[in-house]
Amino acid sequence: MKFDTSIGFGADLNDVATIARAAESIGFDALWSSETQHDPFLPLALTAEHTQRIHFGTAVAIAFARSPIVLAHTAWDLARQSGGRFILGLGTQVKPHIERRFGMPWGPPVARLREFVQALHAVWDNWQNGTRLNFRGEHYKITLMTPFFSPAPIDPAHANIPIFIAGVGAPLSRLAGEVADGFVVHPLNTPKYLAEVVRPAIEEGARKAGRSASDVAVSGSVFVALEEAEREAARAQISFYASTPSYRPVLDLHGWGAIGEQLSALASRGKWDEMPGVVSDEMLDAICVTGTWDEVADQVKARYGGLADRIGFYRPFVPGVDEDHWRAVAARLRV
Numbered sequence: 001m002k003f004d005t006s007i008g009f010g011a012d013l014n015d016v017a018t019i020a021r022a023a024e025s026i027g028f029d030a031l032w033s034s035e036t037q038h039d040p041f042l043p044l045a046l047t048a049e050h051t052q053r054i055h056f057g058t059a060v061a062i063a064f065a066r067s068p069i070v071l072a073h074t075a076w077d078l079a080r081q082s083g084g085r086f087i088l089g090l091g092t093q094v095k096p097h098i099e100r101r102f103g104m105p106w107g108p109p110v111a112r113l114r115e116f117v118q119a120l121h122a123v124w125d126n127w128q129n130g131t132r133l134n135f136r137g138e139h140y141k142i143t144l145m146t147p148f149f150s151p152a153p154i155d156p157a158h159a160n161i162p163i164f165i166a167g168v169g170a171p172l173s174r175l176a177g178e179v180a181d182g183f184v185v186h187p188l189n190t191p192k193y194l195a196e197v198v199r200p201a202i203e204e205g206a207r208k209a210g211r212s213a214s215d216v217a218v219s220g221s222v223f224v225a226l227e228e229a230e231r232e233a234a235r236a237q238i239s240f241y242a243s244t245p246s247y248r249p250v251l252d253l254h255g256w257g258a259i260g261e262q263l264s265a266l267a268s269r270g271k272w273d274e275m276p277g278v279v280s281d282e283m284l285d286a287i288c289v290t291g292t293w294d295e296v297a298d299q300v301k302a303r304y305g306g307l308a309d310r311i312g313f314y315r316p317f318v319p320g321v322d323e324d325h326w327r328a329v330a331a332r333l334r335v
Contacts, residue, residue: 006034033058054085059089060184068140089184111139118135120161166185169197181217183219186247187220217310220304224290231284235279239263259280300333
């Protein structure tokens with residue numbers, strides 16, 4: 001099991017080099033950036049510059065906020081700069097954010113993301129192999145690429161840039177099986193959901209595309225609480241995520257649909273302080289791993305072994321803080 005970490009939602013660009021070097025020294029396999037408070041790609045150029053081994057990627061960048069060709073250039077440059085260590089993680093977001101936060105048009109997310117990934121491959125094939133660019137889909141049409149705008153080929157070993165897509169429900173899981181190299185699971189997940197929904201859907205999509213499900217890495221993030229205060233902080237964050245209808249399939253599988261509806265109603269009235277009290281201990285224990293630094297690695301392996309290929313902890317990694325503990329967990333997860 002590979003062990004990953006994140007740059008952090010609010011990390012300043014001035015701090016990225018320090019974070020990246022520390023993450024590599026700890027032994028993390030990958031360092032991820034997100035599209036929350038900052039651009040997801042700028043930190044990765046710094047990560048590539050200040051590290052030699054660690055992989056890195058976006059978890060996630062919002063596909064529908066960009067054109068495929070703009071994103072193709074960014075990914076190509078990062079793959080070249082890093083010697084093939086870059087992973088492109090893409091998410092769809094939800095309609096209000098695409099239309100009202102990014103000011104972009106909304107469309108059917110699964111069909112549109114399928115075309116987005118296919119368009120990226122068509123563009124990269126043109127740049128690497130000179131294949132005529134003639135991508136014509138329902139949502140994207142890319143047919144013009146002149147030499148002036150075409151970057152040079154890169155090392156053939158690095159030209160197949162891995163694409164991970166993110167999602168919650170079965171439709172995007174199936175799409176990952178069809179077209180992606182990995183599937184990024186939302187932190188609001190359980191081993192039961194991965195085993196009964198995500199993994200079977202990936203296998204279904206892979207069969208449809210004539211691929212093997214083993215070609216698709218499942219990347220998960222796990223809530224981890226080391227003390228009671230962290231446990232209650234996790235309960236509060238879970239209550240926020242569980243109030244979002246998009247994440248309801250996880251709750252429904254466990255019979256927690258009524259809890260989700262209650263949380264949604266509280267969120268709509270701005271009653272944020274009341275929401276954590278709705279999350280039961282049963283629900284918290286299913287989503288969050290609780291234990292000491294010496295215990296959590298084995299607990300995560302017991303829960304997610306055979307279900308997730310990559311795991312990260314939903315807790316901040318801070319250089320200089322608990323580094324020996326992080327290093328021990330990284331080593332233990334590889335055993």
